[in-house]
Amino acid sequence: MTAESMSILCIRDLHKHYGALHVLRGIDLDVRQGExxxxxxxxxxxxxxxxxxxxxxxxxxxxxxxxxxxxxxxKETNLPAVRRSIGMIFxxxxxxxxxxxxxxxxxxxRTVLKSPRHEVRMRALELLxxxxxxxxxDVMPRQLSGGQQQRVAIARALAMNPEIMLFDEATSALxxxxxxxxxxxxxxxxxxxMTMLVxxxxxxxxxxxxxxxxxxxxxxxxxxxxxxAIFAGAVNERTRRFLGEVDDR
Amino acid sequence: xRNWQPLAxxxxxTILISTLAMLGALAGGLAVALARLSRYRVLRALxxxxxxxxxxxxxxxxxLWIFYALPRLGGPALTPFSAGLIALILNLSAFLGEIYxxxxxxxxxxxxxxxxxxxxxxxxxxxxITIPIAFRxxxxxxxxxxxxxxxxxxxxxxxxxxxxxxEARVVAVDTYRPLEVFTGVAVIYFLLTYPQSxxxxxxxxxxxxxx
Numbered sequence: 195m196t197a198e199s200m201s202i203l204c205i206r207d208l209h210k211h212y213g214a215l216h217v218l219r220g221i222d223l224d225v226r227q228g229e230x231x232x233x234x235x236x237x238x239x240x241x242x243x244x245x246x247x248x249x250x251x252x253x254x255x256x257x258x259x260x261x262x263x264x265x266x267x268x269k270e271t272n273l274p275a276v277r278r279s280i281g282m283i284f285x286x287x288x289x290x291x292x293x294x295x296x297x298x299x300x301x302x303x304r305t306v307l308k309s310p311r312h313e314v315r316m317r318a319l320e321l322l323x324x325x326x327x328x329x330x331x332d333v334m335p336r337q338l339s340g341g342q343q344q345r346v347a348i349a350r351a352l353a354m355n356p357e358i359m360l361f362d363e364a365t366s367a368l369x370x371x372x373x374x375x376x377x378x379x380x381x382x383x384x385x386x387x388m389t390m391l392v393x394x395x396x397x398x399x400x401x402x403x404x405x406x407x408x409x410x411x412x413x414x415x416x417x418x419x420x421x422x423a424i425f426a427g428a429v430n431e432r433t434r435r436f437l438g439e440v441d442d443r
Numbered sequence: 444x445r446n447w448q449p450l451a452x453x454x455x456x457t458i459l460i461s462t463l464a465m466l467g468a469l470a471g472g473l474a475v476a477l478a479r480l481s482r483y484r485v486l487r488a489l490x491x492x493x494x495x496x497x498x499x500x501x502x503x504x505x506x507l508w509i510f511y512a513l514p515r516l517g518g519p520a521l522t523p524f525s526a527g528l529i530a531l532i533l534n535l536s537a538f539l540g541e542i543y544x545x546x547x548x549x550x551x552x553x554x555x556x557x558x559x560x561x562x563x564x565x566x567x568x569x570x571x572i573t574i575p576i577a578f579r580x581x582x583x584x585x586x587x588x589x590x591x592x593x594x595x596x597x598x599x600x601x602x603x604x605x606x607x608x609x610e611a612r613v614v615a616v617d618t619y620r621p622l623e624v625f626t627g628v629a630v631i632y633f634l635l636t637y638p639q640s641x642x643x644x645x646x647x648x649x650x651x652x653x654x
Contacts, residue, residue, distance in 0.1 A: 249560055251556055274563065274564050276562075280560070281560075284556070286553050288551070288554050288557035292576050302562065305571050306562040351560075354561060354562070
């Protein structure tokens, strides 16, 4: 089998320019079904931009993103249809502020998939229970803690039954004592076999949950391998320096 | 005693025309806001011109122009009711349009992106995110404009729309009792508007900007 047929996501020679700024400088990355790939690297290395190119919240300047074998950078791509299958979690949670937790989770299937209300509601309640928020069903986002908001956001993304989940620094905006509850949910998802592409500064999560760790710097992947290979025996000098600088939780 | 009859009819007309004007202006303001944020330059320019025109000329001028001048240009001859209603809607839509536009611009980009990431189309984003959030966030301003509108309808008496102020003027002339009649009318306006003002204050108190 070729890499394309085994992988759910293939990124090929991806470039992104912001004017003169060359943020992504030729990224190649494959993610296989059920794999957890964690992207690490210093701020400004292009991690978030790479993630946002995968569901085209950012427009790549050059290169390809193949999702289930189809090039979604192609002009004729039906983007809303593709995005249904790609869940995304944001640093700032971005819950819909005018809807309760339950309504937030129901919103995708109701508006996008037009699934029956009763069915969607049952599934949403199930998902909120899964992320430990069955008691916050009717609460508005602003009355929830950051960790709770992020867990609602995860339930909201899962309600679409995505084939892959993107986590864009999901815990970076959280108070330290709230990070664990979100990482716990992410870890549980990984154990259930969800395909995940995770940008994070949580090295403990990368070490324990990742199947593969990818190190980015200056818009390029400078090293990748198993967590053991990266954390115990990084070859690249820049990777070692980065790992020495960050807190290993 | 028989003079209460026309005043009561005037009150009914004031409430009716205010309500219709508000409903029209809610839709009109929304349309103006969306047009001003449209990707089409012509639409943006047209609504910009409309908004500025109606915000920088007196309402009385707009009203008289629609009632007296428009028919001379080959426009339809309007009844005092229709002309009054149209003038109110056009005027208020310009103000509400600016408010809703500001409300839409203030929505954090990330919230819109969350919808897009779920697979929302542009229409879904407007219908489920932009419009409901903008409406909620600007609710106190909308209610405040409603109160202004409610009193502003008295200007329509100039062209003969049979609302409260018009009826009052007729009664005052009939009875030669301007003091009693206009004092009474002021009290009626107060009694009708004061509860609305209380509601507005409640909304202001409850209203906290959301993230």
